[in-house]
Amino acid sequence: MAVTETDHIQEDLMSRLDSAVSEVFEMMLDRNCTPLTTEVDINEWITARIRFSGAITGECLVYASQTVAQVAAEALLGTISDPSDPMVDDAVGELCNMIAGGWKSKLDPNAAVTLISVPAITRDPVLAPHSGITYNRCYAFQGNVFGVSLAF
Amino acid sequence: MRALIIDDSAVMRKVIERALRQAGLELLEVVQASNGEEALQALRADKGVASPIALIMSDINMPVMDGLQFLETRRDENLAPGVPVVMITTEGSEPFVLRAIAAGAQGYICKPFTADQVKARVLPLLNAA
Numbered sequence A: 001m002a003v004t005e006t007d008h009i010q011e012d013l014m015s016r017l018d019s020a021v022s023e024v025f026e027m028m029l030d031r032n033c034t035p036l037t038t039e040v041d042i043n044e045w046i047t048a049r050i051r052f053s054g055a056i057t058g059e060c061l062v063y064a065s066q067t068v069a070q071v072a073a074e075a076l077l078g079t080i081s082d083p084s085d086p087m088v089d090d091a092v093g094e095l096c097n098m099i100a101g102g103w104k105s106k107l108d109p110n111a112a113v114t115l116i117s118v119p120a121i122t123r124d125p126v127l128a129p130h131s132g133i134t135y136n137r138c139y140a141f142q143g144n145v146f147g148v149s150l151a152f
Numbered sequence B: 001m002r003a004l005i006i007d008d009s010a011v012m013r014k015v016i017e018r019a020l021r022q023a024g025l026e027l028l029e030v031v032q033a034s035n036g037e038e039a040l041q042a043l044r045a046d047k048g049v050a051s052p053i054a055l056i057m058s059d060i061n062m063p064v065m066d067g068l069q070f071l072e073t074r075r076d077e078n079l080a081p082g083v084p085v086v087m088i089t090t091e092g093s094e095p096f097v098l099r100a101i102a103a104g105a106q107g108y109i110c111k112p113f114t115a116d117q118v119k120a121r122v123l124p125l126l127n128a129a
Helices: A005-028 A066-077 A086-105 B010-022 B036-045 B067-077 B094-102 B115-128
Strands: A045-054 A058-065 A114-116 A120-122 A134-141 A144-151 B002-006 B029-033 B053-058 B085-089 B107-110
Touching (some): A005 A086, A005 A134, A045 A086, A058 A086, A066 A086, A066 A144, A086 A114, A086 A120, A086 B010, B002 B036, B010 B115, B029 B036, B036 B053, B036 B067, B053 B067, B053 B115, B067 B085, B067 B094, B085 B115, B107 B115
Parallel strands (some): B002 B029, B002 B053, B085 B107
Antiparallel strands (some): A045 A058, A045 A120, A058 A144, A134 A144
């Protein structure tokens, strides 16, 4: 099957996303985080959403189960937390913020003139990207799986 | 010393505080603010105290008042002059960096960051202050 321009664009976007996710986990959580080749069902979501505006219009979503979110929060903070602790939601929001910001910084300078919103957090399981074209990818750190969506 | 950490994320305020301690800073108190307006109030209240805030770490992208507006208002009100300000933010593009420096920031760290990066940016500023 021929590789189309759209395939190239998607590959480029996701490659930059992989790099941004890896950097965030390595630098802030001291964990290796790698992309998965298949999507995984995630239950009891906590979802963080960052909106892009300006040169790029769209959004970045990070979603994880409450258990995985708790593990990530503990790795970020270096302390044990409770799944219902607001710091768990806050941690997912900050991960989304850094992943979105890191992804944006890897774009060319013109595209990087894009504003990002503060993160919005929800535990709503029906949350889906608002925008049209969506790219999804799941990642794992130490067996803990979470998802990232870019939508434009 | 006393430090002011400005970030709308409580998680990130803790992470930054931990990085400052790992850098070897003896923090007697960390004043926390979740936006620029709260930070300005903290600096106004800090005037004339025996041991004033000696370091400011600030995010940019925050609700109510962002980090750049905070810097510009601080400069206009001449609050905590001479106290080093280090921006610590996901906004690493040139327009943000230039505006921050023009408004008085002396250091700029992009998230994600390591404790070593915080140490490398902050300690020289404190030694020079």
